[in-house]
Each structure stands twice: as C-alpha cells, then as structure tokens.
Amino acid sequence: MTEKTVTAAIVTYNRLELLKESLAAILAQTKYLSHVIIVNNMSTDGTTEYLDSLNDERIVVYHATENLGGAGGFNQAVRLFGEQLQDDFVWLMDDDTIPEPDALSHLVAFTLDHPEVGFVNSQVRWGSIDGNPSWMNVTAPRAFTWQRYLIDTEEPAVEVVNSTFVSVMFSREMVAMIGLPQKEYFIWGDDMEYTNRIADIKRGYMVMNSIAVHKSKENTKPGDIVAEVDDSRLWRYNFEYRNRILTARRISRKEMIKVFSVAILRDLRKTLLKKNVAFRAKKLGVITRGLWRGLFFNPTIEYAEGLRQQKIKSLRGAEMDLLD
Template identity: 85%
Template sequence: MTEKTVTAAIVTYNRLPLLKESLAAVLAQNNYLSHVIVVDNLSTDGTKEYLDGLDDARIVVHHADENLGGAGGFNQAVRLFGEQLNDDFIWLMDDDTIPEPDTLSHLVEFTLEHPEVGFVNSQVRWGRVNGNPSWMNVTAPRPFTWQRYLMNSKEPAVEVVNATFVSVMFSREMVAMVGLPQKEYFIWGDDMEYTNRIADIKRGYMVMNSIAVHKSKENTKPGDIVAETDDSRLWRYNYEYRNRVLTARRISKKEMFKVISVAILRDWRKTLLRKNVTSRGKKLNIIMRGLWRGLFFNPAIEYVLGLKIAKTQSLRDSEMDLLD
C-alpha cells in the first residue's frame, strides 16, 4: 500500500514566537507529513517577513488581505489543501499548538486501521505534555459509548461528538462530502460545526496516544462569559452565542431550543444574579443579542472547486430508521 500523505495547516495572527515553535514541531513529525500550509491573518509583528524568508519546499504560505478570523483562516487552509495539493489528509491546528513528534503518526495509523472513521483528534494538554487537559479542547464522548471505556482502559480511542481545530485530522474525501469550514463564524464554534458535519456521516475519535500541547494564555472553559474578567475579550462572545445557535439549528430544532434555553437559564441568569460579575450589563446584552442574531444567521456552505461528491446517508437518519 502506498504510504498516505498529510498536509498540516496552521492559522496564525500576531504570535510569531509561538508560530515558530509550532511550525518547528510540525516539521519534525516522524512520518506522513508532506506539506504545511500557514495562513497568516494579516499579522503586524514580523510574521510575514519570517514566513517569506523560509526555505522549505514543504511550506505553503498564504498571506490574507484582511484578518479573516480563525474561521476564515481555516476555511482558506482547507480550500488550498483541496485546490493546490494532492495529499490524503489535512491536519489542522492553531499557532499555539505544539504536537509531539509522533502525534501525527498515531492519528494516521488509527485512521488506516479504522477506515470507517470521519475525523480523529489528539488528546490536548495545556502548557506542557504532562499538564492538565486543555479544557477548551475537551469534547464530549458520544452518549452510550463511554461505558466501554470505563470497562477497558486499553481502548485506543474514545468516540467523540465533535472536536476543536487543535490537532484534528480528516480526509480529502470528507472535505469533498461536507465542504469547507464556515468562514462567516469568524471566531469560535466553526470547528464544532464543521466536525459535527463530518460526524453526521462518519464518527469522530480522540486517539489516546496522540498528544498535542496547547499553549493558550489561560486554561479556561470554552465560552464562559460569566467568569470572563477581560473586558477586551467580550466582543468574541457576540460570535459565540450567534454561532452556537446556528450549529444547533443544523442538528435539529430540538437542539436549537436546548442551546437557547441553556444560554438564558444558565448564562444569562448567572450573569444577572451572581455576585462580583464584571461588565454585567454588557454581558447580558451580548447573550441576548447573540442568540437573536443566531436565529437569522444562515450562510451557505462552500465547496472546494472541483471537489464535491454526494454525501452518504446521515447517521442520524440511519439511527432513526432503526427505531421505526
């Protein structure tokens, strides 16, 4: 069998020291790596000059004309993978992701042993290899599957609902089926929505021995507006709540109502009633405005030029057929 090849993709914005560390770790992978796409979101810290000075045929650099946000950057990276390269898989990460030398090998080898897999992602640790889990990158196991992992600690992977774009890999075939990440999300939630699309066709798995380090500033829970104390970050939550609603809508109306209810009964209520909440009024407005915008937010899904094939039946539909 011909060895499979992988394109890694890193999206970066004004974090040159971390980008250098991430790129070095990616280029040091011990197997399967063929290309590395770096999408620079109009950085102003010398990133452009650094990337333009690299002399490695594996590296493909794209300088954006504007800051596309993380979502737009990953949209462009997957588009470049589909249109300009011929590798079998694409492996996505932020510029503060530092994979171990064998991180990619474990992802590929699990996928080759389990061809029914739609995507695979790594265990993500915060700050260092033996650090705590990176909470923003911990995704839920699929219901009614977790019991077998309690019974057998030697399971090579855990079936998960979705994944973040911090060391996640999927095939060219999946790109052809589900299209591109939703660039209109701009920031937050685009990875969940996209891996939901994949997992509706083929399931996703966290590969236990594939380890990546996430060097984010803080090890916070995702989208926790109540605990947020940095006023300069609040604009992000406008996208968080809007994007949550669309992601849920694309699953079902029931899921949409659940997401809206949780946002109001938990986040809005806690923001209103809990003591010592900073920027209380602004946060309350952001939650309600974001939820409202999400009801009408419905950008079209894009596909790679010349790379589109019909999806197989939805696994949700298959499961419903079994219940009928």
Template identity: 65%
Template sequence: MSNKQVTAAIVTYNRLDLLKESLAAVLNQTEYLSHVIVVNNLSTDGTAAYLDTIQDERVIVYNSTENLGGAGGFNKAVQLFAEKLDDEYVWLMDDDTIVEPDALVHLVDFIEDNEHVGFVNSVVRWGTKDGHPSWMNVPAPRGFTWQSPLNSDNPGVEVVNSTFVSVLFSRQMVSMIGLPQKEYFIWGDDMEYTNRIADVNRGYTVLKSVVVHKSKENSMPGDIVREVDASRLWRYAYEFRNRILTARRISKRDMRHSALGAIRFELPRVLLKRNVKYRWQKAKMIVGGVWRGIWFNPKIEFAAGMQSSDVRSINAILRAYQLAHPTERMTLDREIELINHCQLEDLKGINQATDRFIMDYKVQMANKFKK
C-alpha cells in the same frame, strides 16, 4: 504503517514566537507529513517577513490581505488543501499548538486501521506535556459507544465533536461536507464542522497522540460568566450567535434548547451572580447573539470541483429507520449496525412516512449547500 500523505495547516495571527515553535514541531513529525500550509491572518508583528525566510519546500504560505478570523483562516486552509494539493489527509491546528513528534503517526494509523472514522483528534494538554488537560479542547465522549476502540495498540475514544487544535480528516470528507463555515469568524466553527463530519462517520480522540496548547489561560470554553478580560468580550457576541446555528444543524429541537439555555441559565447568572465583571455588556451579548443566531444561516461552500453526491447522514438514517419500523425496539447494537452499513436509499419504499421524510430531507440538503 500506510503510505498516506498529510498536509498540516496552521492559522496564525500576531503570535510570531508561538508560530515558530508550532511550525518547528510540525516539521519534526516522524511520519506522513508532506506539506504545511500557514495561513497568516494579516499579522502585524513580523510574521509575513519571517515566513518569507523559510526555505523548507514543504511549507506553503498564504498571506491574507484581511483578517479572516480563525474561522475564515481554516476555511482558506482547507480550500487550499483541497484545490492545490493531492495529499490524502489534512491536519488542522492553531499557532499555539505544539505537537509531539509522534502525534501525527498515531492519528493516521488510527484512522487507517479502523473503519467508519470521520475525524481523529489528539489529547490536548495545557502549557506542557505533563500539564492539566486544556479544558477548552476536551471533547465530550459519545454515550455508551465511547469505549468501542479501546482494546487495541492505538486506542481511541469516540467523541461527539472536536476543536481545531490537532484534528485530522480526509480529502474525501471535505468533498462530502464542504469547507469550514468562514462566516463564524471566531469561535464555534470547529464544533460545527466536526459535527458535520460526525454525521457522516464518527470522530475519535486518539489517546497516544498528544499535543500541547500554549493558550494564555486554561479557561473553560465559552465561559462568559467568569470572563474578566475586557479585550476578549467582543468574542462572546460571535459565541452565542454561532452556537445557535451549530445547534440548528443538528436539529430544530437542539436549536431551541441552545437558545433557551442561554436565556434561562447564562443570562440570569450574568445578571444576578455576585462579582460578575462587565455584567451589562455580557447580558447584551447573550441576548443579541441569540437573536442574531436565530436568523444566521449562511450556506455551506465547497472547494472547486469537490462536491460529492455520495453523502449520507447518520441522523437522517436513524430517523428514517424509526419511521420505517415504528414498533421496533431499537438496541444500541442495531443502531451501530445501521450507522456502519445502512444508506438512506435502502429505506425507501417501506411506507409513505419514510418516503416523505427522505424526500423532504433531500430538499433541505439541496437548500443547505451551495451549488
């Protein structure tokens, strides 16, 4: 067991009863917890008054003067962690996340015991610990390599990204990739951010770390076709806009697939499937969201004094290697070796195509991140 210290961060908006339960569970962790940041997104249900009564010195409260949305709340939480505290890790969650007493210890032990880990998340159940999986928080395992760390006392499954319902990453990672994208406002900021992390070092679901998500419904993520709650419709305009930028930051090809997928598959289902409620409002949100997403490209910001120059991209390394060795048959073992040990600079000087790609990539990154 290490002596690492962790800051938990909870973003809350008008769910006081759940916040009380969530905060109590976090403060009841068995190991590692040092601080808890609570970002109150201008709640109107007595949340601020309740937070004023807390005497536990570990709790740090930020009462926002505006509703920043979930994305803005997590942006502020990570910024406060980076600029005001010295803990090694930050652990993010919503105010309806109820963590088991040993959830944190399994996350920290896994990330400390395994090399090249960018983030770790928990297994998320819905309603109760024995409930079904929380479908909106089930991450996709990465093909073939997902079972690599299974044979250990604290197993993990490699995943492509994660929601902000119990995800942990390091201070060093924040310095390398910046802050969550506050401009998303709601939905998708967690996918984009953990995609960024996984392009530096991969992410894992730690199977022994369990939390409960007490969301109102156990719905699928972004399922606009089956949505029946009129009060939630406005969120889908953000969903489709944000989805395009998230895909673009993987590749232009992913962006095209994401945009075309929304128009070719989700839009016809909304318009033609039987018994779809609010079909015209939904169609407008899909088309408008995709269109805005094509032009939506806010820069990534960093916490003050925390922009690292020692940043690598797995995707860029693999692409540069392909250019440097165009006739080589890439095996999965070779790919894993490159991911774990290669730097982009190691591939310079092999041929002009590789050098040109590396130069263009560096220019692209300089334009992407805010100085």
C-alpha cells in the same frame, strides 16, 4: 499500498515565537507529513517577513489581505488543501499547538485501521506534556459509547461528538462531501460546527496516543461569559452565541431549542442574578444580541473548486431507527 500523505495547516496571528515552535514540531513529525499550509492572518509582529524567509519546499504560505478571523483562516487553509495540493489528509491546528513527534503517525495509523472514521483528534494537554487537559479542547464522548472505556482501558481511541481545530485530521474525501469550514463564523465555534458536519456521516475519535500541547495563555473553559473578567474579550461572545445557535440548528430543531434555553436559563440568568459579575449590563446585551442574530444567521456552505461529491446517508437516521 502507497503511503498516505498529510498536509498540516496552521492559522497564525501575531504569535511569531509560538508559530516557530509549532512549525518546528510539525516538521519534526516522524511519518506521513508532506506539506504545511500557513495562513498568516495579517500579522504585524514580523511573521510576514519570517514566513517569506523560509525556503522549505513543503511549506505553502498564504498572506491574507483582510482580517479573516480564525474561521476564515481555516476556511482558506482547507480550500488551499483541496485546490492546490493532492495529499490524502489535512491536519489542522492553531499557532500555539505543539504536537509530539509521533502525534501525526498515531492519527494516521488509527485512521488506516478504521476506514469508517470521519475525523481523528489528539489528546490535548495545556502548557506542557505533563500539564492538565486543555479544557477548551476537551470534547464530550458520544452517549452510549463511553461506558465501554470503563471496562477496557486499553482502547486506542474514544469516540467523540465533535472536535476543536487543535490537532484534528480528516480526509480529502470528507472535504469533498461536507465542504469547507464556515468562514462567516469569524471566531469561535467554527470547529464544532465543521466536525459536527463530519460526525453526521462518519464518526470522530480522540486517539489516546496522539498527544499535542496547547500553549494558550490560560486554561479556561470555553464560552464562560459569566466568569469572564477581561472587557477586551467580550466582543468575541457576540460570535459565540450567534454561532452556537446555528450549529445547534444544523443538528436539529430540538437541539436548537435546548441550546437557546440553556443560554437563557443558565448564562443570562446567572449574569443577571449572580453577585459580583463583571460588566453585567454589557454581558446581558451580548447574550441577547447574539442569540437573536443566531436565529437568522444561515450562511451558505462553500466547497473547494473541483472537490465536491455526494454525501452518504446521515448517521442520525440510523440512530433514530434504533431508538424507535
């Protein structure tokens, strides 16, 4: 059998030193790596000049001419993978992701051993290989499957419901079936929505031996507006709540009602009533505007040119059959 090939893809913005470290770690992978796509999201810190100076034939650079946001950057990266390259898998990560040298080989090996898999992602640590889990990259195990890991601690992977775009890999066939990441999300939540789409037809797994380090500034929980103390970050939560509602809507009406209710009863209520909440009035406006916009937000899913095939049946139908 011909060895499988992988395109790694990084979206970067003004983090040149971290980008250099991330790229070096990717190029040091022991097996399967064929290309590296780098989407430069209008960086102004010398990233453009650095990328233009590289002469490695494996590297494909895309300089954006407008601010695409993280979501638009990953949309463009997967589009380039689908339209310009012929590799079997695409492996996505931020510019502050430092994978271990064998991280990719473990992802591919598990996928080849389990061809029914839709996506695989690494176990992500924060700051260093010995650091705590990176909380923003921790995804929930699928209900009614996690109990077996209490019995068999030698399981090579844990089934998860979705994944962030920090060391996640999926196949060309999957891109053809579900399309591209939703660029209109701009920032936050595009990874969850996209891997939810994958998991609707094939399952996702966190491969335990595949390790990546996420060198984000802080190890914070995702989307915690109540605890947010940086006024300059609040604009991001407009997208968080809008995107969260659409992601839930695409799962089911029941899930949308649940997510909307949690946002009102937990986030809005805590922001209103909890003592010493920073920027209280501003946060209340962000939550209500974001939720309202989410009810009407429904951008079309795009496909890479020449890369589209019919979906297989949704697994949710099979789940409902089992529950009936």
